[in-house]
Amino acid sequence: MSDTSSNNSFHAIPWVGKAILLVDLDAFFASVEQKDHPEWRGKPVIVGGDPDKRGVVSTASYEARKYGVHSAMPSSQAQRLCPDAIWTHGHFDRYREMSNAIMDILRDETPYVQQVSIDEAFMDVTPTKVNTEHPIQIALRIQKRVEELGVTCSIGVGTSKTIAKIASDMDKPRGLTIVYPGTEQDFLTPLPVRALSGIGPAVETKLKQMGIVTLGELAKTPRFEIERVFGKAGTVMHIRANGGDDSGIEIEDSIKSVSNETSFAQDLTETKQVEAAIASMAVKVGRRLRRKQLKGTTLSLRIRYGDRTVRSIQTTLNKPCDDELEFIPKLYKMVREIWHEGMPVRLVGVGMTGFDESEKHEEQLSLFDLETMTDEESESFKPIISEAPKRKQLLQATDSIRDKFGDDALQFGSEVRSRTNTTGSSSKNVADYK
DNA sequence: TCTGGGGTCCTAGGACCC
């Protein structure tokens, strides 16, 4: 099933039908760090949050994985398992830059590229009159070209996205796993249900209670029984377990939401602290909205309490908004609905959704509009119109200062105060703090 | 010293309108 040899024997087996690749970058963040810091190569590198600040591992290099460290593991645990690891908080702009360069390589091969995350993409390389190359030939070339950029990838090849995705996971790093047309059922049948993307711990548990552990068992259970328990999601998982996934590559991807959240080393209990944290998240959200030229109509606030339970509240704004000074007061009102002083707060998050594409380039209310209004209407709008340009200039100025000097360059007064109260100790193991 | 941050999609109930 797995074929990592690079001789040309695959030409003996022509590819019949659809060919989908899933390209997955190996330990991507850690690999970029090792590329950028040659002295870190061959050593355990962990990208993640501080062990003493409730951090978790984002990515561990393969050297660190040998110690049992993996993604989403609490950093404190990772540090115990691998005390000599080199730690970094990560450099996301750099990862984005590398990712873009790699996605360009993929789009060089075909326009049918669906990027699913910063380190993963589906490609449709079905042999056609235009593209006569064998999918495996394309996959091998992609691996070579990605390695020239200093990182590696694993690729799964199959007749559907489901198959390609699972295949890419079978052999890492630098793996190439091929599931030939017609062998899909043999490939899927013995796998645990968790191998299917979309089946997490909750669904796995429910399936187990139904006596279903493997994809083969899921596939031969009558569809209606799965649908009765899982609804729409059940339909999809049953089809996919039967190898029937015929979903196509989706090139278009528009942003649906923008949010920022943060957890605190120690729970917050005071209104001043919580409001400062909300304001700080709101500033980040506002800035990102403006950078992406998005205005949202649904504002949401999320709180995780000391006991890790979560509550959220959202409100619909009367007009699309990207200015935190307008929505921070609303957030302060919202937080009073779900929190009162003294309750321990572990996390706060602020988000905006409800972007209408048609309003992306919407013009501001202009003076011209005043002429078509009644006197009463125009009086009530005048102050807003005269203030708007000033506010816009201020936003552009503060945004550019933050771009140059970082988010901490400008802060609300209350933010500064709360920050000075909670300065944590710096970890010895954090080699690269910036 | 247990358990992040940024997303997507789905569900279920209530309000409201026809």
Place this chain on the structure above:
DNA sequence: TCTGGGGTCCTAGGACCC
């Protein structure tokens, strides 16, 4: 006066992914 539905929007929460 009582009663029914469909459609749509909004809200809160939860599962899942990387």
